[in-house]
Amino acid sequence: MHTRLSIDHAFNTYHQMIKQKHLDLASMKELPESHAWSSSLDESPSNASSTPDSVPVINLKDPNAMKLVGHACKTWGVFQVTNHGVPTNILEEIEAAGRNLFALPIQQKLKAARAPNGVSGYGVARISVFFPKLMWSEGFTIIGSPYEQARKLWPDRYSKFCDVIEEYKEEMNKLAQRLMALMLGSLGVTMEDVKWGGTQAGSSCPAALQLNSYPACPDPERAMGLAAHTDSSLLTILHQNNTSGLQAHKEGTGWVTVPPIRHALVINVGDLLHILSNGLYPSVLHRAMVNRTQHRLSVAYLYGPPSNVQISPLSKLTDQVHPPLYRPVTWSEYLGTKAKHFNKALSSVRLCAPLNGFADANDHNGVVPVG
Ligand SMILES: C=C1C[C@]23C[C@@]1(O)CC[C@H]2[C@@]12CCC[C@@](C)(C(=O)O1)[C@H]2[C@@H]3C(=O)O
Numbered sequence: 001m002h003t004r005l006s007i008d009h010a011f012n013t014y015h016q017m018i019k020q021k022h023l024d025l026a027s028m029k030e031l032p033e034s035h036a037w038s039s040s041l042d043e044s045p046s047n048a049s050s051t052p053d054s055v056p057v058i059n060l061k062d063p064n065a066m067k068l069v070g071h072a073c074k075t076w077g078v079f080q081v082t083n084h085g086v087p088t089n090i091l092e093e094i095e096a097a098g099r100n101l102f103a104l105p106i107q108q109k110l111k112a113a114r115a116p117n118g119v120s121g122y123g124v125a126r127i128s129v130f131f132p133k134l135m136w137s138e139g140f141t142i143i144g145s146p147y148e149q150a151r152k153l154w155p156d157r158y159s160k161f162c163d164v165i166e167e168y169k170e171e172m173n174k175l176a177q178r179l180m181a182l183m184l185g186s187l188g189v190t191m192e193d194v195k196w197g198g199t200q201a202g203s204s205c206p207a208a209l210q211l212n213s214y215p216a217c218p219d220p221e222r223a224m225g226l227a228a229h230t231d232s233s234l235l236t237i238l239h240q241n242n243t244s245g246l247q248a249h250k251e252g253t254g255w256v257t258v259p260p261i262r263h264a265l266v267i268n269v270g271d272l273l274h275i276l277s278n279g280l281y282p283s284v285l286h287r288a289m290v291n292r293t294q295h296r297l298s299v300a301y302l303y304g305p306p307s308n309v310q311i312s313p314l315s316k317l318t319d320q321v322h323p324p325l326y327r328p329v330t331w332s333e334y335l336g337t338k339a340k341h342f343n344k345a346l347s348s349v350r351l352c353a354p355l356n357g358f359a360d361a362n363d364h365n366g367v368v369p370v371g
C-alpha cells in the first residue's frame, strides 16, 4: 500500500513538474517570471562593432568548395550551404511536419513526452537544467525510428509523419557524408584515413533529429529561445524557416545573426569535429532568439560517428610540436559528459592545457551563455 502511494506520489509530482515546465507558450499573453531572462540580452558585442561580419555562404557546386569550407570551419565554425542537393520539396515537407506536430494541443503532445532519462520525444530543451530560467521553446527529439512516439501523437495516422522523417534523415545522411568529406579534405585527410569514414554507400552513421518550435513571444527582449550551447555532434545540419532567430558567437565580433536564406542549410561544427581536428575547427557557440509576431521552426540533424568508434585528434594533424589536445571518446561517452558538465565538457576531455593559458574557446565558464 505504502509503495503504491509513493508511486502515485512520484507520478503526480512528475506530471506537475511536466505541466509547469510545459506551459502552452503560444497562448500566453505575458512573459511569466519562470521565462524572464535578463533585459540586457540584446547587448551583444556585435552591436558595438563597426565592421560588419557575416556568416559565410558556400555554394557546394563551387570548384573551390573544399577550401571555402575549411576556411569557414576555421574562422567561424558555422556556414550556410546552397546547391546542397536536398530537394526543396523535402525541406518543405519536414517544415510542414514540424508545424503539424507543434500545433497539436499540449495534452496530446505530452502523450509523447520524453521520459526523464529518455532521449526521444517531446520536451523542453534538455540544457534547461543548467539555467535558472526556462526557455521560450519546445522540442521533439527523434533518435532511431520515429514510429513509437508518432503513434502516441496520432494513433490512427502516424505514417505520413514517419515517412517524411525517414526521407529527411536519408537526405541529411547523404549531405552529412559529403560535408564530412569536404571538411576532412580541407584538413588534408581522406574519409578512408578515418576508420569509420569508409562506410559503404547507403549505410548511415547515427544521428539525432531535433525539431524546435519557438512560438511568438509577448516580451522577446527578455526571453531566450534556446540558450547558448555547442552541439556534441561532428557536424549539425540546420534547416530554419523564414523567421530569423539563430545567432552564432564569433571571437572578437560577438553574436551575429545567421539570416534565413530560402532553401539554404546552416552547418555547425560540433564538439566531436573540434576534437577530431585537434582544435583547428572549433565548435560554434550558438543560440536562438525569439520574436513578437512570428512562430519560428527549426530542424537540426546532429550527425555523429558509429557508436563503437572513439574520436580522437587525427594523427595526421599531430606531432611533437602539436600534441593531441584531447583524449579519445565515443559519442555516447561524450554525450554523458555533456549532460553532466555542459559547457565544460570539452575541457573535461582535454589532455593538456593550451599554451596560451586560456581554456577552450567555447568553455565560457557560464559567462557568455545568456547573452
Ligand atoms: C544526440 C543528442 C545531441 C543533443 C542531445 C541528444 O541526445 C539529442 C538532442 C541534441 C540537442 C539538440 C538541442 C541542443 C542540445 C545541446 C540539446 O540540449 O539537445 C543538443 C544535444 C547536444 O548536442 O549535446
Ligand SMILES: O=C(O)CCC(=O)C(=O)O
Binding pocket: 210, 212, 226, 231, 238, 240, 245, 246, 286, 287, 288, 297, 298, 300
Ligand atoms: O533553432 C535554432 O536555430 C537552433 C537550434 C539548435 O541549435 C539545435 O537544435 O541544436
Ligand SMILES: [Fe+2]
Binding pocket: 229, 230, 231, 286, 300
Ligand atoms: Fe544547437
